[in-house]
Amino acid sequence: MPAMNGFAKLCACALLLCAAAAAADPLPAGWQEYRSAGGGFKVEMPGKPEAIENEFGTQGQKMHGFAFSRDKSGGSKQGAMLAMASDLIGGRKLEDAEKNLDTVRDTAMQTMGARLVREAKENVGGYPARRIEYEGNGYFGTLLVVLTERRMYQVNAMGPQGYSASAEAKRFLDSFALTGN
Numbered sequence: 001m002p003a004m005n006g007f008a009k010l011c012a013c014a015l016l017l018c019a020a021a022a023a024a025d026p027l028p029a030g031w032q033e034y035r036s037a038g039g040g041f042k043v044e045m046p047g048k049p050e051a052i053e054n055e056f057g058t059q060g061q062k063m064h065g066f067a068f069s070r071d072k073s074g075g076s077k078q079g080a081m082l083a084m085a086s087d088l089i090g091g092r093k094l095e096d097a098e099k100n101l102d103t104v105r106d107t108a109m110q111t112m113g114a115r116l117v118r119e120a121k122e123n124v125g126g127y128p129a130r131r132i133e134y135e136g137n138g139y140f141g142t143l144l145v146v147l148t149e150r151r152m153y154q155v156n157a158m159g160p161q162g163y164s165a166s167a168e169a170k171r172f173l174d175s176f177a178l179t180g181n
Contacts, residue, residue: 017071029077031171035179036093039064039085041153044175045169050105052084061087070159080158081172084153097128104145114139124153131163140164144173153178 022135030077033050035042037164049066056063065084107121109116121142141158142165155176157169 003074027096029041033046033123033175034066034083036064036066036085038062039153040151040179041083042175042177042179043052043083043172044119044153045081049081056086057089059089061089063087079157079163079166079169081169082154082156083176084154084156086154088152101128101145104147108132108143108145108154109134109136124176125180127178131173135161142169142173144157144176146178148178 031046032048033042033087034043038053042156045066045068047068049068051067052065052067054060054063057071063084065081067080067084069080070078077169102131105116106120108114112134116133117133117135119130119132122131124144124146125148127146127148130146132143132145134141134143138160140161140163141156144153146153146155153176155173157164157172159169163169
């Protein structure tokens with residue numbers, strides 16, 4: 001009887017694991033996971049994005065990313081998604097993270113001619129982050145900024161009013177994860 005009890009527990013655990021796997025949210029039709037080997041992140045997008053690989057700065061920093069635009073994908077949907085990693089030079093101090101995120105937020109708002117609507121402090125992969133909602137020049141967006149020792153990550157969903165709060169934009173933003181390279 002004890003051996004049967006152990007077998008029953010093992011079967012019950014296997015059923016729970018199968019149920020959990022079945023309940024996992026599969027990628028909707030057309031969505032794929034894209035990984036940036038050079039940028040150290042992954043993200044899901046509803047169509048094939050344009051890859052971005054550029055050098056910038058005076059010390060050979062690199063920018064790695066993906067851009068997808070509904071405007072270019074055909075159909076009547078509008079909106080754009082961008083996931084980008086930019087190499088940083090010099091060291092970062094954890095105690096300066098919030099001040100650095102403030103600077104990134106202010107620079108982004110000024111560069112885009114946008115107005116800050118709302119922001120929230122977050123943590124992504126153990127690193128400080130900000131989720132910034134903004135509006136400006138007829139567009140609305142949500143920008144996730146993550147700072148690590150080596151990189152700044154920007155994940156942006158923007159479009160007409162309501163797009164950045166759509167299920168599609170939320171899925172994109174929430175799929176972003178650091179991959180550790």
